[in-house]
Amino acid sequence: MTGTDGDDQRSGGGGHTRTDDGEFRRDRNYLTTRITADGRDGYPVEPGRYRLIIARACPWANRAAIVRRLMGLEDVLPMGIAGPVHDERSWSFHLDPDGRDPVLGIERLQEAYFRREPGYPRGITVPAVVDVPTGEVVTNDFARITLDLGSQWSAHQRDGAPDLYPERWRDEIDEVAEEVYRDVNNGVYQCGFAGGQHAYDTAYRRLWERLDRLEERLAGRRYLVGDTITEADVRLFPTLVRFDAVYHGHFKCNRQKLTELPALWAYARDLFQTPGFGDTIDFDQIKAHYYVVHRDINPTGIVPRGPDTGNWLSPHGREALGGRPFGDGTPPGPPPTSERVPSPR
Known part of the structure; x- marks a missing residue:
């Protein structure tokens, strides 16, 4: 199944299952590659290299948009915004001219996931951080993304950025x-x-x-x-x-x-x-x-x-x-x- 924030397309997210009595179970198996100051996973922090993809509709993506604003990273981490309506394949860029993200040149976020892993079997979720040179999704681990924006990107944060995770x-x-x-x-x-x-x-x-x-x-x-x-x-x-x-x-x-x-x-x-x-x-x-x-x-x-x-x-x-x-x-x-x-x- 494909979708947007941790459930299937009906609820706006990635894969999910239900127990025999109908309990909703969210699939929390995300791409956990990190973008770090030391580049330990092969993706070092670099201004302008990555694109944060969100959807205004999605609560999980909303977190990343908030922290990016609070840290003042708008200029170093550009943002693409998927539209609110999508089908079973994935979020799409139907609000952009010609229905394509103007930087990645793709109609659907699914394309960036497939460049990372052909036939990617799990949820096509937002937020997702895409490596612009390769067009591949680096990570969609929404909980880790906000923590890393607050720590790994510290060299590029604005003066006066708050500490959202004090020791x-x-x-x-x-x-x-x-x-x-x-x-x-x-x-x-x-x-x-x-x-x-x-x-x-x-x-x-x-x-x-x-x-x-x-x-x-x-x-x-x-x-x-x-x-x-x-x-x-x-x-x-x-x-x-x-x-x-x-x-x-x-x-x-x-x-x-x-x-x-x-x-x-x-x-x-x-x-x-x-x-x-x-x-x-x-x-x-x-x-x-x-x-x-x-x-x-x-x-x-x-x-x-x-x-x-x-x-x-x-x-x-x-x-x-x-x-x-x-x-x-x-x-x-x-x-x-x-x-x-x-x-x-």
Whole structure:
């Protein structure tokens, strides 16, 4: 099967399986080649050599887009953007002139995977980092990509780039991030693609138990770990920002809306209004992907008009909790003109 963010094409990702009782199981077998400062895997960090491919719709790719912005790597790691609608073969560049990525010259991301491994059998996923000279995908290991952008690319980061993975907080960041991945990031998919009532009920319970714990955790602290934005926040935000628009109804995660969870809703707005987060979000592309591509869940392909997204810019009041978003660093500048997204409305 082929697709986009760790499931098959219906859910926007790579391979997956289901247990006998219908539990959704994500295939986490990715291309783990790394781009490092010392080039240990044969791919040294080099400005302009690689192209980060994302899709605005995909939550896993959203992480890479955020960290690239926060690190100020726009000029040294150019970005290609696949469109929100794809078929069973892979993401395509249907938003670009002539339907091709202007640098790689390909219509589908699948072509870059096949150049790496002919007939590549696993998910054609985003984010993916492509070696421009060869046209081959180097890595699609989304969890490692963001950590490496924050560490291996340090010689090319902007002045004032924040430390998203500070040494003294790493154990706690890892623990929180794994809980968030298991119960929230992947949990919404386990709800949406459950193949049986018991599997759905189990995933739904775990999702809401975790969201309740996060609501309690964030009631008295501005960020998930420490007093600055860390990798843990980068990993939670993409799911929260898609929650009311997609997961609440489309994936049947409907105990409450995000807007009905005071701490999480304020926390999500705080991040959305922080440079590097909300300026990576295109709600129209997010909805187009989920509601059009997932025809087994939404057979008509009708994309809902709502919800209103203008409230993402409303005051959140989280400054009263203290904390410094970028620690000793500074906010990133505005995104390049070619990468700007529509304002919420």
